[in-house]
Amino acid sequence: MTGDAGAEAMTGAGHAQLEVRGVTKAFPGCLANDDISFRIEPGEIHALLGENGAGKSTLVKIIYGVLQADQGEVLWDGKPVTIHSPHDAREMGVGLVFQHFSLFETMTVLENIALAMNDVRDMEVLRKQVVEVEKTYGLPLDPDRHVYTLSVGERQRIEIVRCLLQNPKLLILDEPTSVLTPQEVEKLFETLRRLADEGCAILYISHKLHEVKALCQKATVLRGGKVVGGCDPREETAKSMAEMMIGQKLTAPDRGNDRTFGDVRLEVSNLSLASEEQFGTDLKDVNLTVRGGEILGVAGVAGNGQNELFQALAGETEQFAAPDNIKIDGTSVAHFGPRRRRRLGATFVPEERNGHGAIPDMSLAENGFLTAFRRMALTARGLIREVPTRSFADTIIKTFDVRTTGAAADAGSLSGGNLQKFIVGREILQDPGVLVISQPTWGVDAGAATAIHQALLDLAAKGTAVLVISQDLDEIFAICDSVVVMAEGKLSKPRPMADVSIEEIGLLMGGLHDLDGDATPANGTLSTGGRVDQA
Amino acid sequence: MIRLEPRRSHSQAMVYLSPVLAIVMTLIVGGIIFAFMGKNPLEALYTFFILPISDSYGVSELFVKATPLVIIAVGLAMGFRANVWNIGAEGQLTMGAIFGGGLALYFYDSQSVFLLPAMLVFGAIGGALWGAIPALLRTRFNANEILTSLMLTYVATLFLSYLVHGPWRNPEGFNFPESRPFPDAGLLPIIYDGTRVHLGTAIAVFVVIAGWLLLSKSLIGFQLRVVGKAPQAARHVGFRQKRMVWFTLLLSGGLSGLAGLFEVAGPIGQLQPSISPGYGFTAIIVAFLGRLHPVGVLFAGLIMALTYLGGELAQISLGLPSAVTGLFQGILLFFLLACDVLTKYRIRVGSVATKGGAV
Known part of the structure; x- marks a missing residue:
C-alpha cells in the first residue's frame, strides 16, 4: 500500500522536502511509531491521518525535534539530518502550528509574535514584516490588538503568522480547524494553498476527512503506530478513508424512521448568567426547549458560552439563576444543585473526561458510583453497598463494550474512547429523562464514536430529551433532530436539521443571528469569528 | 546521568515501600550524625530505637505516646485527603485539654461516674470549636487554613499558660504554675496494671477502625476523596467543598x-x-507516613512514638540534646517526601530508553 504513494513520489524529480525512513519510537509499554516511512515533496499538501493514539503526535514531535527517534532517519532536502530540538527544526525551516495555542492573553498580537522569535532587534521592523506577511497571505490581523479580544480563529492566525515569518519550507498543522467556523476554514485553506503554490510543503493533521479531501493531494494513514496505507484523498470518499483509519467497515448510526416527540422535558427560558471565568462568555437571554425523544444540537465555535451553558444546566455554578429559568419535566430547578437535578431524572456528561466526568486514579466501580449512587440505590445508611456498586460498573462495561481489565481498573488506565463509553454508559443506564452531553465524541476513536452516537439515538427513541453540545458539525448532522447555534453567549432560533444547510450554520456560528430577515452579510465580517467586538 | 522518568501509572508498590525506604535512609543519616557527634553510631542507634522497647514497660510507654499521635493523625488524614490542611492540631489539642480539664477542675471534689464521660465530650467540643474558627475563616473569607490554624495554636497555648499561671492555679500548690490535680473520678482508668496505659489507648484503636470505615466504606469518605482528588468532578456531582472543609476541621x-x-x-x-511535646505537629508526619490511611496511621504512630522514647533515653544515657527527637522527625519527613516522588516517577540511570513491547 505504501508502495503506491512512494513509487509515485519517486518518479518526481529532485529530492523530497522531507523524507522519513523507518522511524521507530517506543515508550514504556507502547510502540508509538513502528517503522514509519513517508515523504513530502515541495509544494505538496500532505495529510497525516489516524485515530487518537495512532502515533501522529509522536511522529510530529520527532520531526519537530521534541523527541528523538530510536531508529530510522529523517532526510531534509535529500540529506540525512539529526534534529536535536525545536530550535534546530525552526532553523532548518520547519514551522508548527499547535492545536492548543501558547499565547499571552493580556499582550498584543505583535508582542506575542516577538516573544516567539529567536531574535528581535527592532519592533518597528518586525511590525512591517508582520503586516507584509498578513497582506501576502490574506490573514487580516491588527498587530496592536490584545489577544484576549480576539476570536479563536484570529488567535490561530497569530500562530500561523509566527511560523510564516521564519520562511518555513515545511509547515505542520495539527488539527487546525477544530476551533474554526466553516467560513474560517475556507479562508485558512486559501492561505495554505497559496503557500503550497510558492513551494512550501504542508503536513496537515486532521480527523475531519471532508477537509482532507478538499485540501490535500496525498495522505498517509497510520494505525497502531504503523503506516497502513497511502492514498490520494481527492479520489477517496470520507467513508473509505475512515475505514482505512479504523481498519474496519463503518456503519452510519441508525436514526430510525418515524421520530415522534413527546412533551417538553427540558426548558430553558430567559437564562442570563455571568461567567465565573475571567475570560469566559456570559450567557445572554438563552432560550431552548427539548421534547422527549428529541435530540437538540447546540453548535458553535468553542468559547462562545458552551461551557457556561453546560455548567448552568448541570448546576455546577457558584451563583444560580432564578428558579424558573431552567425546568426539568416542569419543575423549576435553576436554584438546585447537581444532586437535586439528578434526583429529578437529569443526567450530565461534561466535555472533559479526566477530573470532571471521571476521576483517573479511582476505580471504574468508584467512578460508576460517583454520579449514580442515588438513582441506582448504591448506598445504605450512609455506607457504600459494595456488591451492587461493582455490578453496576460491570453492567456498564458489558452493555457498552468498554475494553478494560474489569471494574477494579483505574479510570485513568482506559483509552479516551473506552472511558467516554463508560461515562456515557453510566449516565444512560440511569434511565434519565433528560441527558445533557457536551462534546460526546471529542478525541474518541471512530469505532467508539459510532457506538456513542447509536446509544444516544436509542436513548432518545425511549423518550429521553437529549441536548448535545458539540463543535463537530458532522456529529450534529448525524444524530440531531434540530439545531441551535451558540455565538457570543446567545442562542439562535432552533431549526429542524432537515431544512438547514452547513453554510447557514456557519454564518450563525460567526455571530449573525438575523438570517431570518434579508440581511446579507458583508464580506469580511465572517472572518472575524465568534466573540469579537470590532472596534 | 540519572533522570526521573514519569511512570505510566502510580506505582502501588512504591506507595507502601516509600515509608520503609524513608525509615531506612533516616537511620543511615542518623547514624552518620551520631558519628559526627563522636558517638558510636551503632550503639547510639541501638540506644535510640531498640533499648526503649526492650522491656515490657518500655512497650507500654510506646502505647502511651502513640495514643495521642494516632488519634490526632486519623483526623488529620481525613482532612489531608480532602485537601484541607489543618496544621493547628496542637492548638486544638490544647483547647480540648482546657475544656475537658476545666470541667474536672470545676468539679474538683466530685465522685460522679459521669464526670469522665462529660470531660471526654467537653474535650472533643473544645477541639472542634478551635477547628471551627479556621473553617469559618476559610469558607466565609477564603482565608488559608494553614496559616489560621497554625496561628491559633499559639493563641491556645498562651491561653493555657495564662490559666495555669492565674485563675486556675492550684491554691495549695506553693505558687507553682499548675492546676489542682484532677479528682479520681476525672482520671482515665489504667487498663493494664503497673503501666500508664489508659482507656485512651483502647479508644485510639476504636478511632482507627471507625476512621477506616468512614474513609473507605462510607458516602462521606467517598466525598472526601473525590473533593481532594478532583475538585471539578466533585462540583459536577454536587459534593460541596465547603461542607468538607467544615466536616474535616470539626472532625480533626x-x-x-x-x-x-x-x-x-x-x-x-x-x-x-x-x-504536649508537640504531638499535634508530629501527627502531621504520622498521617503522611501512614499514607493518609487509618490503619497505616496506627503503625506510623508507633514508629513516631519511638522517636520520643529514644530521644529521652538518648538525653539520659548518651548526653545528647533533646533536639535530637525533632531532628529525627524532620529527617524522616524529608526523606518520606523525597521517596514519594518515586510513586509517580522511576529512576533511570543513563539516557538509553528501553524498548517496551507493543501493547
Missing part, C-alpha cells in the same frame, strides 16, 4: 481535643503550662 479538631483531654486526664493528671 474534635479528635485532637480528645487526645489533649486524654493527656491531661491520663499521664499528666492536671493542667500544666506544657501538656
Whole structure:
C-alpha cells in the first residue's frame, strides 16, 4: 500500500522536502511509531491521518525535534539530518502550528509574535514584516490588538503568522480547524494553498476527512503506530478513508424512521448568567426547549458560552439563576444543585473526561458510583453497598463494550474512547429523562464514536430529551433532530436539521443571528469569528 | 546521568515501600550524625530505637505516646485527603485539654461516674470549636487554613499558660504554675496494671477502625476523596467543598481535643503550662507516613512514638540534646517526601530508553 504513494513520489524529480525512513519510537509499554516511512515533496499538501493514539503526535514531535527517534532517519532536502530540538527544526525551516495555542492573553498580537522569535532587534521592523506577511497571505490581523479580544480563529492566525515569518519550507498543522467556523476554514485553506503554490510543503493533521479531501493531494494513514496505507484523498470518499483509519467497515448510526416527540422535558427560558471565568462568555437571554425523544444540537465555535451553558444546566455554578429559568419535566430547578437535578431524572456528561466526568486514579466501580449512587440505590445508611456498586460498573462495561481489565481498573488506565463509553454508559443506564452531553465524541476513536452516537439515538427513541453540545458539525448532522447555534453567549432560533444547510450554520456560528430577515452579510465580517467586538 | 522518568501509572508498590525506604535512609543519616557527634553510631542507634522497647514497660510507654499521635493523625488524614490542611492540631489539642480539664477542675471534689464521660465530650467540643474558627475563616473569607490554624495554636497555648499561671492555679500548690490535680473520678482508668496505659489507648484503636470505615466504606469518605482528588468532578456531582472543609476541621479538631483531654486526664493528671511535646505537629508526619490511611496511621504512630522514647533515653544515657527527637522527625519527613516522588516517577540511570513491547 505504501508502495503506491512512494513509487509515485519517486518518479518526481529532485529530492523530497522531507523524507522519513523507518522511524521507530517506543515508550514504556507502547510502540508509538513502528517503522514509519513517508515523504513530502515541495509544494505538496500532505495529510497525516489516524485515530487518537495512532502515533501522529509522536511522529510530529520527532520531526519537530521534541523527541528523538530510536531508529530510522529523517532526510531534509535529500540529506540525512539529526534534529536535536525545536530550535534546530525552526532553523532548518520547519514551522508548527499547535492545536492548543501558547499565547499571552493580556499582550498584543505583535508582542506575542516577538516573544516567539529567536531574535528581535527592532519592533518597528518586525511590525512591517508582520503586516507584509498578513497582506501576502490574506490573514487580516491588527498587530496592536490584545489577544484576549480576539476570536479563536484570529488567535490561530497569530500562530500561523509566527511560523510564516521564519520562511518555513515545511509547515505542520495539527488539527487546525477544530476551533474554526466553516467560513474560517475556507479562508485558512486559501492561505495554505497559496503557500503550497510558492513551494512550501504542508503536513496537515486532521480527523475531519471532508477537509482532507478538499485540501490535500496525498495522505498517509497510520494505525497502531504503523503506516497502513497511502492514498490520494481527492479520489477517496470520507467513508473509505475512515475505514482505512479504523481498519474496519463503518456503519452510519441508525436514526430510525418515524421520530415522534413527546412533551417538553427540558426548558430553558430567559437564562442570563455571568461567567465565573475571567475570560469566559456570559450567557445572554438563552432560550431552548427539548421534547422527549428529541435530540437538540447546540453548535458553535468553542468559547462562545458552551461551557457556561453546560455548567448552568448541570448546576455546577457558584451563583444560580432564578428558579424558573431552567425546568426539568416542569419543575423549576435553576436554584438546585447537581444532586437535586439528578434526583429529578437529569443526567450530565461534561466535555472533559479526566477530573470532571471521571476521576483517573479511582476505580471504574468508584467512578460508576460517583454520579449514580442515588438513582441506582448504591448506598445504605450512609455506607457504600459494595456488591451492587461493582455490578453496576460491570453492567456498564458489558452493555457498552468498554475494553478494560474489569471494574477494579483505574479510570485513568482506559483509552479516551473506552472511558467516554463508560461515562456515557453510566449516565444512560440511569434511565434519565433528560441527558445533557457536551462534546460526546471529542478525541474518541471512530469505532467508539459510532457506538456513542447509536446509544444516544436509542436513548432518545425511549423518550429521553437529549441536548448535545458539540463543535463537530458532522456529529450534529448525524444524530440531531434540530439545531441551535451558540455565538457570543446567545442562542439562535432552533431549526429542524432537515431544512438547514452547513453554510447557514456557519454564518450563525460567526455571530449573525438575523438570517431570518434579508440581511446579507458583508464580506469580511465572517472572518472575524465568534466573540469579537470590532472596534 | 540519572533522570526521573514519569511512570505510566502510580506505582502501588512504591506507595507502601516509600515509608520503609524513608525509615531506612533516616537511620543511615542518623547514624552518620551520631558519628559526627563522636558517638558510636551503632550503639547510639541501638540506644535510640531498640533499648526503649526492650522491656515490657518500655512497650507500654510506646502505647502511651502513640495514643495521642494516632488519634490526632486519623483526623488529620481525613482532612489531608480532602485537601484541607489543618496544621493547628496542637492548638486544638490544647483547647480540648482546657475544656475537658476545666470541667474536672470545676468539679474538683466530685465522685460522679459521669464526670469522665462529660470531660471526654467537653474535650472533643473544645477541639472542634478551635477547628471551627479556621473553617469559618476559610469558607466565609477564603482565608488559608494553614496559616489560621497554625496561628491559633499559639493563641491556645498562651491561653493555657495564662490559666495555669492565674485563675486556675492550684491554691495549695506553693505558687507553682499548675492546676489542682484532677479528682479520681476525672482520671482515665489504667487498663493494664503497673503501666500508664489508659482507656485512651483502647479508644485510639476504636478511632482507627471507625476512621477506616468512614474513609473507605462510607458516602462521606467517598466525598472526601473525590473533593481532594478532583475538585471539578466533585462540583459536577454536587459534593460541596465547603461542607468538607467544615466536616474535616470539626472532625480533626474534635479528635485532637480528645487526645489533649486524654493527656491531661491520663499521664499528666492536671493542667500544666506544657501538656504536649508537640504531638499535634508530629501527627502531621504520622498521617503522611501512614499514607493518609487509618490503619497505616496506627503503625506510623508507633514508629513516631519511638522517636520520643529514644530521644529521652538518648538525653539520659548518651548526653545528647533533646533536639535530637525533632531532628529525627524532620529527617524522616524529608526523606518520606523525597521517596514519594518515586510513586509517580522511576529512576533511570543513563539516557538509553528501553524498548517496551507493543501493547
